[in-house]
Amino acid sequence: MPLFGKTRKGRDQVQPALVEEVNSSEFSAKLSYAGKCSESVRLKAGAKLNERLGNMLFGYVQGESELVEPLPVELGGATPSIVRMPGGAQWIKYHHGRSPVTRHALPVLEIVAAVAPVFETLVLGMLDGQVDTAGYPDFNAIVGGVATHWDEITGDIIVRAVVGWGGRGARGDTDRNAARILGGLFNNVAGDSHAIGTVVVERPQPAVGPGGITCGHCGFNSGHERAFYCPKCGMRMLRA
Numbered sequence: 124m125p126l127f128g129k130t131r132k133g134r135d136q137v138q139p140a141l142v143e144e145v146n147s148s149e150f151s152a153k154l155s156y157a158g159k160c161s162e163s164v165r166l167k168a169g170a171k172l173n174e175r176l177g178n179m180l181f182g183y184v185q186g187e188s189e190l191v192e193p194l195p196v197e198l199g200g201a202t203p204s205i206v207r208m209p210g211g212a213q214w215i216k217y218h219h220g221r222s223p224v225t226r227h228a229l230p231v232l233e234i235v236a237a238v239a240p241v242f243e244t245l246v247l248g249m250l251d252g253q254v255d256t257a258g259y260p261d262f263n264a265i266v267g268g269v270a271t272h273w274d275e276i277t278g279d280i281i282v283r284a285v286v287g288w289g290g291r292g293a294r295g296d297t298d299r300n301a302a303r304i305l306g307g308l309f310n311n312v313a314g315d316s317h318a319i320g321t322v323v324v325e326r327p328q329p330a331v332g333p334g335g336i337t338c339g340h341c342g343f344n345s346g347h348e349r350a351f352y353c354p355k356c357g358m359r360m361l362r363a
């Protein structure tokens with residue numbers, strides 16, 4: 124008999140009995156995200172639109188707000204998920220230069236699908252709570268501002284207030300605070316000098332697959348046959 128076999132047999136005899144269950148250490152994380160949107164307000168376009176959008180955060184934003192333009196068409200698959208490639212890399216490429224508050228606010232609002240970065244322009248800032256030493260909002264901080272796109276039929280601007288929060292844990296009063304801030308932001312939107320009134324509009328839909336109507340200016344491809352204006356850049360859509 125070869126030596127190897129003999130040795131193994133010897134080891135088998137001293138092996139401990141198999142255990143049914145090992146002593147283990149447990150790990151878990153409960154992540155929770157939430158957001159709220161107000162009704163939409165129709166606004167006539169006009170001069171200094173970005174400045175007016177920024178002013179809609181007045182009285183609620185702590186520090187600076189940041190304008191986030193819609194994703195370029197070639198980055199349409201961008202997602203704030205590091206395990207989804209190439210979307211995760213696209214997201215980082217497009218947003219890496221933004222403030223910590225914006226880089227926190229965008230994933231929160233995108234995860235709960237409160238905003239549509241493919242065609243919406245956002246103005247975001249810190250609305251309530253604390254930031255850590257690196258400038259990132261706490262889990263119970265409330266972030267947000269306004270989200271806007273161009274109405275596909277009239278070419279007016281459609282604006283709504285949007286807030287979000289979340290991460291590890293939640294606090295009992297966060298929902299109530301968020302509702303109060305959302306109401307204040309909505310009043311600012313409705314109080315814009317070019318506001319016409321609240322409106323219910325069908326959400327723009329990016330076309331999936333071939334077909335649809337393409338914007339000759341920014342390349343956005345709308346799945347709505349009724350799109351006369353591009354929801355992303357506000358220009359007239361091309362028609363075949």
Ligand SMILES: [Zn+2]
Nearest residue numbers: 338341353356
């Ligand atoms: Zn366009």
